[in-house]
Structures are given as C-alpha cells and as structure tokens.
Amino acid sequence: MEDTAPTDMAAPATAEAPAEAAQTISVANSQPEITPDGDSDQLKITLGDFEGPLDLLLYLIRQEQVNIYDIPIARITDVYLRYLILMQELDLTVAGDFLVMAAQLIELKSRMLLPRDPLAEEEEVLDPRAELMNRLLEHEKFKAAAQMLWSRATVEQAVFTRAEIETDTNNPEVSVGLFDLLRVFEEILARHKEEILLEIEREEVSMAEMIDRLRNMVRSAGELNLMKFFERAKSRRELVVAFLSVLELVRMSEISLVQSETFGDIMARTASPMEA
Amino acid sequence: MSKAAKATNAEANPDEQAQSASDGGEIEGQRDISSAELKAIAEAMIFVADEPLSAKTIADVIKVDREAIEVAIVDLVAEYDARNCGLQLREIAAGWQIATRPEHHEQIRAYLKSRPSAKLSLASLETLAVIAYKQPVTVPEILEIRGVQSPSAVKTLLDKRLIVAKGRKETVGRPMMYGTSKEFLIQFGLKDLTELPSIEDFQDLAGGES
C-alpha cells in the first residue's frame, strides 16, 4: 500500500535494487543498515522507513550509541550529512525536511562552538540542544505509540464479526461523515465538468461559420483583439479553425493585422479602403 | 496482549490431541484438531458466513472428514438449545446458520426500527452535499448541478429533518429554496456552517506530494 507521499522516502530500497523502492512497507523492525560491501570502500545501504529527519536522527543516535540527553552535535551532524550525501548518490529524493534539519544541525554545531557569555547567569544559559532533544524525545514517544497501535491492529485483524445482514440492495445505504459530504460534492462537480467537456466535443464549428463569426466581430467593433478571439475557442480543434479563418480573411484582404508594439496584442481591423 | 498470544501458540491440550487422534484419525498435512476446537471453528465459520454453510464446505476448508464436522455441529445444536439463549443454530437451505429465535421478534423489530440512521442513500447524500455547499438552493438548481433528477431525495432529506425550506426564490415560478437544518449541524457535529470542510481543506491534505 502506498499512502505516503513520494517525498516521505517511506519505501525501503537497497543500493542494489533502487527500482524496488515501491515495494510494500513493513512497519515492524525495519531498520536501515549501513554495512561495508565486501573488500571495496563502497557502503551497502539499506534504508529503513525514515519518515523524516527526526526519524533519521533518532536512528543515527542509536547507531552511534550516544546519549540522547547529551548529543555530541558535531559528530551527529557529520554522520547526518554523510547520510544525506549517500541518499543523494543513490538518487533518492532528499525531501526538504531533511535539508532543513541539516541546516539546523549545522547552526547548532556552530553555536556549540561559541564561547559562553561569561556575563550570563549560570541558570539562564540554556543548552542550545534542549529544543532538539525535546523534539526527539516527543517524536520517539509517538513512534512507540504507533508500534502499540500496530500490534493492537494486528490482534484485531484476527477477530471477525458476522457477515453483513442484507438490506435493500436497490438502495444501498452509506453511513456518512463530514468529509463524505465534501468528497461527494467534489465528485458531482467533476462529473458536471466532464459533461460540459463532452458537449463541447460534439459541437463542431465549421470553417465557414468561423469566418462569418470573425468577420461580424471585426465589423461590429471596428477592431478585435485576436488573443481574445482565440480564447473563445472551446476546444483545440476550434482554435485551429479560428486560426485558419484569420489567415483566410487576411488572404482575402478583408482584415489587416496590427501590432502596435513588439509582443503587444495583435489587433484585427477591417482592411482600410486604401489597402483594399 | 493475551489474545494474540492465544492465537500464536494455539497448541491443543495433549489429552485432547490424543483423543482426536484416536477417534478422527490424522489427515495429511494437517495438525491434529481436538473435537472441542473443531466445534469452535465450525461455530466461528458459520457465524462469519453470509449464507447457510454446509458441513462439507467447513470440512473442505479445514481439511477434516465431513463426518467429524457433522458430529461437531450436532453437538453445537444441542448446546445452543440447552443454553436456552437468544440464538439458535439451525439447518436451512442445506446449510447451517446462526439466527435469532422467533420468540424475540418483537423486541428485535423494535430495535431495528429505533436505529438512528445517519445512513443515507447515495442519491440523498449527493443532494445533501449540493444543498450544504450551495444553500439556499432550489430543486431545479440541484437537478442542474447533480445532472440527475432528485425530487425524492429532497423529500427524504426533509423527512429526516436534515434540510428545511428557506423561502421562495424571486424568479419564474418562485421555486422553494432549501438549506441545511439545525439537525444537520447536530448530526454532522458542526458548530455552524463555517465548520464545513472546504475544498481547500481537502487540497491541503492531498497537496503533500510535491
């Protein structure tokens, strides 16, 4: 099932077979791995279900076996950036979220290097890492909660209830939520649009009709913005007919085309008697 | 959770296994199933089936002798009758089915009637959607938008008090205009109409893909 956006990099992929990126997602125990591939310097990468930069960071903190309450920012930043580069080399789309986190880490790293303000009270000096740490801890709590939900759903899937008791099959009933209402409304609108398009397809304007239409419009107004004329076309075919009819009237010297400035609007005018 | 645990290490009681081996005989590629388990499985299967289930079908699915299933079902029927409960296991149309007992039909009918139905047919739902988003709106306008006739859907919605008349439109024929009711807000858990999700709300959600 593919319900994550492509940017989520949710699909596991391996260095050998990036083409399999669309395979199904297994939730439990899917951890990414980086292992040396034989004798070469190449790293073999198995990407896990990284649902974003926080996920990746948590994983790297585990892998590097560092304390989440005292993250060595410089080291983790380096590993994180290395990971992003590897993902790019694998042609995996690195989502913007990952890059934003990279920027935040680099900024954090530089702040950690700054000497502390000696004038500041000891209590007021906040660890610059505190916010990141809190976000990581919060995120990890919800990851654990997600695992709990997953195991509950697994048990529930082994339980069955009785089959639907048949109701009136001619008028199948649906139970309705708020978003059903919106979805249905959108469907109606989409259906409506399709019908309009279908009708236009059927309506065919002949070359002769189009020439008449153009001639009348130019005559009645004295001049006609051709862009406006073309925009009236309801289909590709009608546009072609409109274009041909302009050429035809120019050829017959019934109209002349005027463009007052480069890239300006092109106006069709009744050909002046002098030119006629 | 314990339920999961039960499901995974569902080993039969050794005594029961011995028993079933003696009276059923082992079937190829199938672990022993005790007669108690057979009964439970047959009951569960009859329960989930959407039509009367024959002993043969059950036997085929769990790959045991049909006779074993027939014995299990006869036992089950006796159990149901002995319990004197609200359900019966009965043979109908060459199959087995769990059903309520006839003596409770009055109460069951009363329940089925009492069910609040937030359920609408698709036609009613579509009509309601048009009215909710385009109100106040007349029946001809609804027909135009939906592209299908919907006068009966309007009546259904009026009956369910989900919509109300909102005066007449000052055009030819002065058609009645409809809008959603207070009941509509209650049933859909809305404080007011501004809480209706908009198409933008939906697009924001779908727009995750860059």
Add this chain to the structure above:
Amino acid sequence: MSKAAKATNAEANPDEQAQSASDGGEIEGQRDISSAELKAIAEAMIFVADEPLSAKTIADVIKVDREAIEVAIVDLVAEYDARNCGLQLREIAAGWQIATRPEHHEQIRAYLKSRPSAKLSLASLETLAVIAYKQPVTVPEILEIRGVQSPSAVKTLLDKRLIVAKGRKETVGRPMMYGTSKEFLIQFGLKDLTELPSIEDFQDLAGGES
C-alpha cells in the same frame, strides 16, 4: 432476506410467557421479562446489530432499567467464556459485540478467502498516534510533532474513516481539527479512548536505551 427478518414469523411460546410473568418485577406498559429472557433478548439484539450495541440502547428499546441489562450482559460474557466456544462477547467502542476468537483466524481467513487487510504505513500509524493522543489537533500541529511536511497521511486516515473532523480551531486560518472516530476504536479493539495507555508510559522507552 435478512437474518433479522427470519426471526419474525413465529409466535412466542405460551409456556415461556407464563414463566416470565412469575418472576421479575413488572415495568409500566411492558409485560414481565424474566432475567433469562432479558439475557436472551440482549444476546439476540447484539447479534443483529451491525455495530457495537450499548446496554443503554438495549434498555431503551425494551424499556427496562439499564442496570438489568448490564447484569444480563455480564452473565452472558461469563457464559460465552465458560462455553470455550468459537465466539466471544466483548466490549468495544462503548458497546457490546459478538465476534470470533483470534485463535481461529487462520481457518476463518481460509474460508473467507481473505488476507490480512493492508496495514497502515508507518507514516499513517505515527500520524494516527499523534491524533489519538493530542486530539483535537490540526494538521500543522501534527506536522510539527512528526517533523515531516507531508499531510497525505491525514487524508489516508480520513479515507479509512479512522479519524473525523472535529470543528475548526479559532486561530489564524481557522484550520480543521481532527480526532479519532468510532471506527478507530473498533479497528484497534478499544472500549474507549481511556483504554489507550498513557503517552507518558512511552517516556521510558524513549531515550531509555543508550
């Protein structure tokens, strides 16, 4: 033809009526109902209901005290457990439901030819966890906690009816708030939201290693 309808064409056994008159107190406008009968009716009603049925609903329909129904249901649950059969009577989503036991899922799946339905992706599950614990919550708030931009998981959850809109938040842009649905309780086997373990219980797991 529905199972419920099948129950209609029979008369109550006169003996039972006589018996029921002898025990149990009389309720206004209602004939006497013995406790055995109450149990049977509750069971039958839970069976025909297509969603978990609350004791209150049953009590309202047959016009008896809710306590009486609750007692009957507790008895029924004990009976089901004692029978050690294929079915269980369980409390879920603030109601009662008859369901199969998890240990027979293999055979039932084999019969229904169903495979375990597609599980939610990690993205959807994490989003669902955030919504379950922080509800009502807006999409921006969810994204903030998850640290990812894609809101498509919210749409997936709406499509699967696991979450529902819960009005708008009175802040800039009046974003839609979301919460979990009854379907969520059902699919995750929860009686109600208080049955969810506290999010702080996961604190020990978070950061616990290393």
